[in-house]
Amino acid sequence: MPKMRGVITIAQESRFQLTDADGVSHLFVLSPHMLAENDDLEPLQQSQAPVQVTYSRARNVIGYLAERLERI
Amino acid sequence: MNILHMHPRAAEHHQSNLDRLIPDESELTAGVKIEAGRSYGFFTDTTVCIGCKACEVACKEWNNLPADNLGMTGQSFDNTGALSANTWRHVAFVEKSGAGGIRDGVEQPFQSGWLMMSDVCKHCHHAPCMEACPTGALFKTEFDTVVVQQDICNGCGYCVPACPFGVVEVSKLDGKAHKCTLCYDRLKGGLEPACAKSCPTDSIQFGELSDLQERAARRVEDLHARGVPSAYLYGTPGAPGATGGMSHLNAFFLLTDRPEVYNLPSAPTRPSRRVAPSLFSGLATVAGLTLAAAFLFAESERRP
Amino acid sequence: MTASYTVLERGPVDPPDRPDSAAERDMPRPAGTDAVWRGPTYYGRQALKPAPFEANVVGGYVFLAGLSGASALIATVADLSMGRRAEALVRRGRYTAMLAPTLGSALLAYDLHTPERFYNMFRVAKGTSPMSIGTWILMSFSGAASLCAAAQFAADRGVGPARGIARAASLPAALAGAGLATYTAALFAATSTPLWAAAPRALAVRFGSSAIASGAAALWLGERDGGLTRRLETLAAAALAVDLTADAVSALIYRRTGVAPALSGPAGMVEKVLATGLGAALPLGLYAASRLAGHRPTRGQGALAALAVLAGGALLRISMIKAGETSARRPDISFRFMQPDNLPEADPARDRPTIGRG
Numbered sequence: 114m115p116k117m118r119g120v121i122t123i124a125q126e127s128r129f130q131l132t133d134a135d136g137v138s139h140l141f142v143l144s145p146h147m148l149a150e151n152d153d154l155e156p157l158q159q160s161q162a163p164v165q166v167t168y169s170r171a172r173n174v175i176g177y178l179a180e181r182l183e184r185i
Numbered sequence: 186m187n188i189l190h191m192h193p194r195a196a197e198h199h200q201s202n203l204d205r206l207i208p209d210e211s212e213l214t215a216g217v218k219i220e221a222g223r224s225y226g227f228f229t230d231t232t233v234c235i236g237c238k239a240c241e242v243a244c245k246e247w248n249n250l251p252a253d254n255l256g257m258t259g260q261s262f263d264n265t266g267a268l269s270a271n272t273w274r275h276v277a278f279v280e281k282s283g284a285g286g287i288r289d290g291v292e293q294p295f296q297s298g299w300l301m302m303s304d305v306c307k308h309c310h311h312a313p314c315m316e317a318c319p320t321g322a323l324f325k326t327e328f329d330t331v332v333v334q335q336d337i338c339n340g341c342g343y344c345v346p347a348c349p350f351g352v353v354e355v356s357k358l359d360g361k362a363h364k365c366t367l368c369y370d371r372l373k374g375g376l377e378p379a380c381a382k383s384c385p386t387d388s389i390q391f392g393e394l395s396d397l398q399e400r401a402a403r404r405v406e407d408l409h410a411r412g413v414p415s416a417y418l419y420g421t422p423g424a425p426g427a428t429g430g431m432s433h434l435n436a437f438f439l440l441t442d443r444p445e446v447y448n449l450p451s452a453p454t455r456p457s458r459r460v461a462p463s464l465f466s467g468l469a470t471v472a473g474l475t476l477a478a479a480f481l482f483a484e485s486e487r488r489p
Numbered sequence: 490m491t492a493s494y495t496v497l498e499r500g501p502v503d504p505p506d507r508p509d510s511a512a513e514r515d516m517p518r519p520a521g522t523d524a525v526w527r528g529p530t531y532y533g534r535q536a537l538k539p540a541p542f543e544a545n546v547v548g549g550y551v552f553l554a555g556l557s558g559a560s561a562l563i564a565t566v567a568d569l570s571m572g573r574r575a576e577a578l579v580r581r582g583r584y585t586a587m588l589a590p591t592l593g594s595a596l597l598a599y600d601l602h603t604p605e606r607f608y609n610m611f612r613v614a615k616g617t618s619p620m621s622i623g624t625w626i627l628m629s630f631s632g633a634a635s636l637c638a639a640a641q642f643a644a645d646r647g648v649g650p651a652r653g654i655a656r657a658a659s660l661p662a663a664l665a666g667a668g669l670a671t672y673t674a675a676l677f678a679a680t681s682t683p684l685w686a687a688a689p690r691a692l693a694v695r696f697g698s699s700a701i702a703s704g705a706a707a708l709w710l711g712e713r714d715g716g717l718t719r720r721l722e723t724l725a726a727a728a729l730a731v732d733l734t735a736d737a738v739s740a741l742i743y744r745r746t747g748v749a750p751a752l753s754g755p756a757g758m759v760e761k762v763l764a765t766g767l768g769a770a771l772p773l774g775l776y777a778a779s780r781l782a783g784h785r786p787t788r789g790q791g792a793l794a795a796l797a798v799l800a801g802g803a804l805l806r807i808s809m810i811k812a813g814e815t816s817a818r819r820p821d822i823s824f825r826f827m828q829p830d831n832l833p834e835a836d837p838a839r840d841r842p843t844i845g846r847g
Contacts, residue, residue: 125249125370126335127359140251145360145603150336171358174271176251178358260532267534277531313681316617319624320609339609340602343620346540346680346817349827355541360602428829428838448531448820450827452838456679457617459689463678464619467671467693470731474701475562475667477727481720482570 114180118165124154129179131166140176141166149182157184192216208375215377217392224329224394225372226435227381228401229303231447232408232416234388236262236301240274240380247368247379248273251358267448268304270356273365274380275304277447302447303389305380306331306352306365307420308435314364316457317347322362329394329435330367338362349431349453367436394435398422401439408439415441419449429454526747526825537681537823539814543600548807550589550596551673552703554627555696555802557589558670559704561634563724565663567717568656581711583634583641583655585704586662589669590631597627619675626672630665637662670700673806677813683826684743684751684809684816691739692809695732699769699802702728706772706798709791719785725798726776729769736765747825751816760808768801 117139123130127143127150143149157164167181192213211219219225244250253271258264261278268275279300312331315323322337323344333344333353340360344353353364368378376382381391390397398421408416420426420437425444427433431453444451530536564582567575598607611628615621640655674696678689685692705725712718743749752760772794779786786794816822832839 123249125247126363126366127361128249128251130249140249142251142356142358144358145340146605152336171251173255174251174253174358175255176358258532260534263532279531316615317620317679319613319615319618319621320606321613321615322609337606337609337612338603339606341600341610341620342541342602343618343676343680345538346682346685346813348538349681351535351537351817354538355602357602423837425838429832429836443529445526445536445820445824446529446531448534448536450536450824452827452829452832453681454686454827454832456681456686458833459678459686460617460619460622460675463675463689463693464622464672466690467674467697468667470694470697470735471559471562471667471671471701474698474724474728474731475566478563478566478701478705478724479570481723482567482575484720 114167114169116165116167117177118163118185120161120163121154121158124151124158127151127154128176129154129158131164141168141179142171142176143182144169144178144180147180147182149179153182157182206374206376210375211377211391214382215391217377217396219328219372219375219377221327224435225367225392226308226330226394226397226437227305227367227378228390228392228397228437228439229305230388230390230401230404230439231300231302232413232439232441233386234276234301234303235386236276236278236299237385238265238276239383239385240303240389241265241272241276243379243383244274244365245272247371248366268306268352268354268364270354270358270363273305273363277302277304279442279446281442300442300446302438302440303380303384304447304449305436306367307350307426307437308365308367310432310435311430311455311457313347313349313456314344314353314362316455317343319343326367326369326372328367328369328372330369330372331364332366332369333362333364335361335363347456349450349456394433398437401437404439413441417441419444425451426453428452430458431455526821526828528824530820530824533820535818535823536820537683537817539817540680540682540810541602542810544807544810544814546596546600548803548810550593550600551676551696551806552803553593553596554589554673555670555700555806556703556707556799557586557593557634558630558666558668559700560585560588560707561630561637561659561662561666562670562701563704563708563721565659565666568659575714575717577714578708578712578717580641580645582704582708583638583659583662585707586630586634586666587638589627590634594627594631617679619672619679623669623672623676626665626668630662630669633658633662633665670704671697677809681827682813682817683746683748683823684813687746687748687826687831688739688742691735691742694735695739695805698728698731698735699805701725702732702769702798703802706795709795715785718791722776722786722791722794725795726773729773729776729798732769733765733773736769746831747828748816748822751812751819751822754812754815756808756811756815759804760812764801764805764808767797768804769798772797772801 119131119133121129122132130138132138165185166179168177168179171178250271263278265275281298308330322334338361342355355362377391381389418424419440420434422433560582564579568579598604610624637658640651644651674693677685702725705721709721775794
């Protein structure tokens with residue numbers, strides 16, 4: 114599965130925006146099978162900690178499905 | 186007609202570059218202070234909607250909702266289609282004349298034959314989705330709005346058929362139910378919901394429910410006096426949309442044509458009213474047949 | 490720096506049909522006694538969202554819930570009135586009751602869109618939500634029926650007090666079983682899906698009676714005792730007669746409230762021909778004919794009837810779920826159904842004239 118690194122700039126419910134090193138933002142939705150939950154996103158957004166997202170592509174939507182989220 | 190004056194507090198914030206959030210900003214933008222324990226809602230006045238879709242964009246931006254269903258529908262300027270898990274404001278476009286090559290000889294006295302309406306979750310007083318939710322994920326907030334708690338929803342999908350307006354949807358992406366939260370996070374921060382704040386014509390008005398209902402009633406009277414006899418409210422107590430035990434809708438509308446034209450039902454009902462009749466009819470049937478079974482089996486016992 | 494997004498599939502997933510002409514859409518015609526809505530719709534788009542249930546999975550559960558509840562109920566009644574004479578029947582009934590707690594629960598969890606969180610169902614108990622009511626009915630039924638089946642298993646292997654425990658546990662199992670066999674009708678009726686909401690009482694009578702018929706038919710299949718098979722046949726026939734009556738009543742209500750067109754598609758054909766015709770009318774006819782002729786149906790005929798009842802019970806639920814989806818998708822059905830004349834008698838909005846015709 115593809116991976117992407119960046120900083121969480123927006124966290125809303127189970128959706129978040131990841132801004133990569135080039136300053137480009139990408140929208141992610143937490144997969145239903147993920148361990149991370151909404152409450153985990155907000156601290157990551159506030160601390161602006163660099164994270165790595167393992168994701169898969171979603172159908173008919175401009176956004177990705179986050180399968181794994183880890184601090185780096 | 187009310188003439189709006191600048192709020193006295195606006196003078197305190199003369200710079201566009203702010204170092205912090207303006208406390209109770211909604212007072213400046215919507216003229217209402219947001220306090221827990223009161224009822225808030227939307228009054229959507231469709232007669233002043235210009236179909237700019239600023240509300241749709243503001244909603245998607247603030248709530249970080251993904252764009253979906255890219256492409257044209259071929260249905261007037263409505264390329265959004267419907268409210269869904271990823272779309273919480275939807276502007277409906279109805280061409281009363283000129284569509285399909287047929288042009289009416291007479292134009293409507295208002296909006297020149299165009300109807301536009303920004304549809305949204307109605308935040309029903311007796312919300313069927315909330316009453317149906319078996320996990321308690323859907324709840325009434327301190328602002329009298331209805332919100333899905335994403336960390337509790339298990340995607341059973343029972344709120345979807347419960348909604349009489351076709352608002353809630355379970356996202357195939359993350360397997361949870363989603364709908365408008367009436368910007369719950371913004372309300373907690375003293376901010377007016379994103380769609381209402383972005384509306385350039387004040388078609389979407391945010392405020393305290395009793396205040397909005399008064400304002401809306403005055404607007405209907407005003408429109409009637411100005412020669413729009415078809416104007417009426419949808420979702421206020423006793424009006425269409427608030428039928429069948431629905432009491433009232435916290436997000437209500439001013440319409441000028443039948444509700445169905447805007448894809449709204451005339452007389453929705455509160456589904457939970459059907460629980461008891463159905464449950465007891467079923468139990469009575471089973472009880473009757475069990476009694477029959479008892480007679481049958483007892484009869485065989487008497488035989489040698 | 491530009492970001493390129495590739496969207497896996499462009500365009501709406503399900504492009505809806507456009508109305509044939511603007512005139513058709515814009516000219517409101519009054520809704521009279523006509524079954525179908527002839528007023529405006531919004532580009533023929535659906536006004537409601539259909540339940541995201543998988544018809545076969547949820548329909549399968551609803552069938553198993555009815556079968557298990559009815560089996561527990563019939564076994565308890567047989568045990569109380571006949572005791573040892575119906576021992577084999579009671580044993581089979583108690584084991585059959587385990588279908589809902591095991592396979593049924595698995596089907597339910599499978600249909601969740603986030604099955605990892607199935608346990609959140611146990612956070613609350615709500616009287617307004619038949620799904621919550623059903624969760625607790627299924628829980629109590631599972632507990633009582635499992636204890637009953639386990640005690641039965643032990644008693645059959647000579648554990649002394651187990652027989653008493655089985656009998657004691659069978660009473661709460663039967664009570665919960667009655668709820669399990671019927672709450673599913675309330676689950677569908679307490680929605681805004683027109684076909685399900687149109688006839689809450691008739692639907693519940695159908696589900697309840699067809700559950701009893703399924704239970705009697707399933708227990709018949711294993712029964713060898715002539716007296717007992719005759720009684721199970723009579724019970725199944727009585728339940729099927731109630732089912733067919735409720736079907737006739739609901740057909741009238743569906744026509745009056747305007748949801749009948751939802752049953753005109755393939756799902757409706759399954760409901761009419763397979764579930765009602767082959768699953769209820771045929772076995773009832775078979776039982777009645779053999780009774781009139783004065784002889785018992787042969788083992789083969791009886792098995793055919795029992796299997797038809799079971800298949801019909803399952804197909805009734807699956808086809809009603811599918812036809813319900815159709816009724817939610819079609820705006821002509823949902824708008825017709827949600828007109829003031831379909832409001833409850835006491836509602837003040839019922840007799841109000843149609844509004845907003847500018």
